[in-house]
Amino acid sequence: ELKVEQNPLFLSMQEGKNYTIYCNYSTTSDRLYWYRQDPGKSLESLFVLLSNGAVKQEGRLMASLDTKARLSTLHITAAVHDLSATYFCAPDFGNEKLTFGTGTRLTIIP
Amino acid sequence: DAGVIQSPRHEVTEMGQEVTLRCKPISGHNSLFWYRQTMMRGLELLIYFNNNVPIDDSGMPEDRFSAKMPNASFSTLKIQPSEPRDSAVYFCASTAGGTSTDTQYFGPGTRLTVL
Numbered sequence: 076e077l078k079v080e081q082n083p084l085f086l087s088m089q090e091g092k093n094y095t096i097y098c099n100y101s102t103t104s105d106r107l108y109w110y111r112q113d114p115g116k117s118l119e120s121l122f123v124l125l126s127n128g129a130v131k132q133e134g135r136l137m138a139s140l141d142t143k144a145r146l147s148t149l150h151i152t153a154a155v156h157d158l159s160a161t162y163f164c165a166p167d168f169g170n171e172k173l174t175f176g177t178g179t180r181l182t183i184i185p
Numbered sequence: 186d187a188g189v190i191q192s193p194r195h196e197v198t199e200m201g202q203e204v205t206l207r208c209k210p211i212s213g214h215n216s217l218f219w220y221r222q223t224m225m226r227g228l229e230l231l232i233y234f235n236n237n238v239p240i241d242d243s244g245m246p247e248d249r250f251s252a253k254m255p256n257a258s259f260s261t262l263k264i265q266p267s268e269p270r271d272s273a274v275y276f277c278a279s280t281a282g283g284t285s286t287d288t289q290y291f292g293p294g295t296r297l298t299v300l
Contacts, residue, residue, distance in 0.1 A: 108288065117276065118228075118291040163228065172218075172241060173289065175228040 077101055077168050079176040087182045091153050096179045098147040098164035106167040107147050109138050111160045112178070118163065151181070159183045187211075189292035191277050197298045203265040206295045208277030209258055218289060219252055219262050220276040228276075234260065267299045 078101035088094050098107070109121040122131040124140035124147060131138050135158065137150045147164055161180045165173040190209040198204055210217045218233040232242040234254045242252070249268070254260040264271055274296050278289040 117293050118278075118289075120288050120290070123288055172230055172233060175230075177227055 077170070077174050079164060079166060079174050081162075081164060081176040081179050083179060084177060085180050085182075087184055088151075088154055089184050090155055093153065094151050096149040096151075096162055096181070098149070098166075098176055100145050100147075100164075100166045100168075100174075100176075102145070102168060103142070104145070104166035104168050105142055107140050108165040108167075108173060109147070109149055110163045110165065110175075112163065113160050121162075154183045156183045156185060189277055189279055189290055191275075191292040191295050193295060194293060195296050195298075197300065198267055199300050200268055201266040202299075203263065204267045204271075204297060204299075206262040206264075206275050206277075206297070208260045208262070208292060210260070210277070210279030211281065211290055212258065214279035214281050214290075215257070216280040216287075217254060217260050218278040218280075219260070220278065221273045222276060222294075223273045231262070264297075267297075269299045272297055272299050 080099045082097050107124045110118040111121050112118045122138040127142040129140045135152045140147045149162055159182050161178045163178045164176045167173055189211055192207045216235045219231040220228055221231055222228045229244055231244045232252045233240055237254045237257055250264055252262045274294045276294045277292045280287040280289050
């Protein structure tokens with residue numbers, strides 16, 4: 076069974092702090108996406124990671140991929156309020172479609 | 186580009202009525218996806234099309250749901266008859282690349298409420 080697990084599911088953190096969201100998946104994947112969803116809004120693509128060891132950074136967000144461990148991380152540095160959103164990972168399992176994780180709802184507290 | 190366009194944005198209907206959701210993908214994109222999002226089940230892929238042909242409809246919950254893509258610029262998702270448990274946000278997404286797993290661009294969604 077193709078499974079994608081994110082943890083934590085809910086995360087409250089103070090502004091200025093660092094934290095990491097984890098995405099574990101059940102079988103081989105060489106490509107993985109991260110998406111962001113604001114409350115009541117659509118999903119927006121953040122990163123695509125295309126190979127083992129890939130690292131992408133945009134502002135205070137950095138994503139990495141370890142295909143051997145079947146793990147991707149999304150690291151938040153010095154969080155600010157406008158990063159509050161739900162973050163989804165979505166690996167490509169080679170079955171012609173993406174499988175989305177459960178999502179991590181991030182709330183940044185002033 | 187206008188992005189993926191969905192209509193209506195909100196739909197409230199009564200149980201037993203027919204509901205039709207519409208999607209216009211980004212021009213030039215050749216794959217189109219329909220998703221459903223609920224608090225309980227998260228984001229579920231219902232069906233996807235490649236070059237207007239349905240490729241995988243294994244996520245369609247039951248025969249009450251049907252989807253069509255008559256041309257490259259238009260798709261519909263129909264529910265008949267609708268039930269309260271169909272209440273959800275329905276997203277359409279499209280991809281530009283040669284594979285169905287290129288970056289998906291999502292529409293704004295249709296929030297469906299079945300009373």
